[in-house]
Amino acid sequence: MSMPFGYVSPEQVMKDRADYARKGIARGRAVLVMTYENGILFVAENPSSALHKISEIYDRIGFAAVGKYNEFENLRQAGVRMADLRGYSYDRSDVTGRMLANTYAQILGTIFTTESKPYEVEITVAEVGENPDGDQLYRLTYDGSVADEEGFVVMGGNAEAITTNLRDGHNHSIALGDGLKLAVRALSTASANGEARTLTAGSLEVATLDRTRPRRKFRRLPVQQLEQLLS
Secondary structure (H helix, E strand, O other): OOOOOOOOOHHHHHHHHHHHHHHHHHOOOOEEEEEEOOEEEEEEEOOOOOOOOEEEEEOOEEEEEEEOHHHHHHHHHHHHHHHHHHHHHOOHHHOOHHHHHHHHHHHHHHHHHHOOOOOOEEEEEEEOOOOHHHOEEEEEOOOOOEEEEOOEEEEOOOHHHHHHHHHHHOOOOOOHHHHHHHHHHHHOOOOOOOOOOOOOHHHEEEEEEEOOOOOOOEEEOOHHHHHHHHO
16 A cells, blocks of 8 residues: 655654754753752753743742743643632642643643644743652653652753763752752753853842742742852
8 A cells, every 4th residue: 555645654743743842942041950958949041030931830839941931931821820720729738749740741742742833841840848758840841741850850951961960969958059059060061062151140040949938938039149159
């Protein structure tokens, strides 16, 4: 049986979509999410003060993303609406990182298989627990795959080199200042030629999910505090 002219196998279509999405994500500046002694630390190379890669979703839940801003911003907004509706309809404790991660996985998987263009995004949903054992990191890729990560997640350009640098110094009891310095050293390797760069407080977007805070755990760190921590 002859194939119709222009036929492309489903396997090739999926491969082409995956390659397209990966290339788009790799062009973005890196973001890392890691546990520290009081919760979860988010660090992104992002000189823009208006377009955030790191955001709050709910009381104990944060969101980080790389890729096309308009696409991951749509996902963030959908997550906020869903969390608010579920918390209002049932109970605030019913809004969990696992629930949000599963929902995002369904959305991304549907877009990847049915739309003409996949989302060029990679996201992390993080939930801080009452103690370190309760901290959760979920990494989601463009095709809806979801992984429960341990300790840290790196997304975006040159992720492998950053992961190697981060793995050597990370532990769950690291202090905020030491964790931030470690993250900045790791991110400074994210260049096309692998040479280290100097990242200043003004070129970073940093936030925490701090378990010691009252109900809302998410907090952005201002430039002045970053300069103090990095000195």
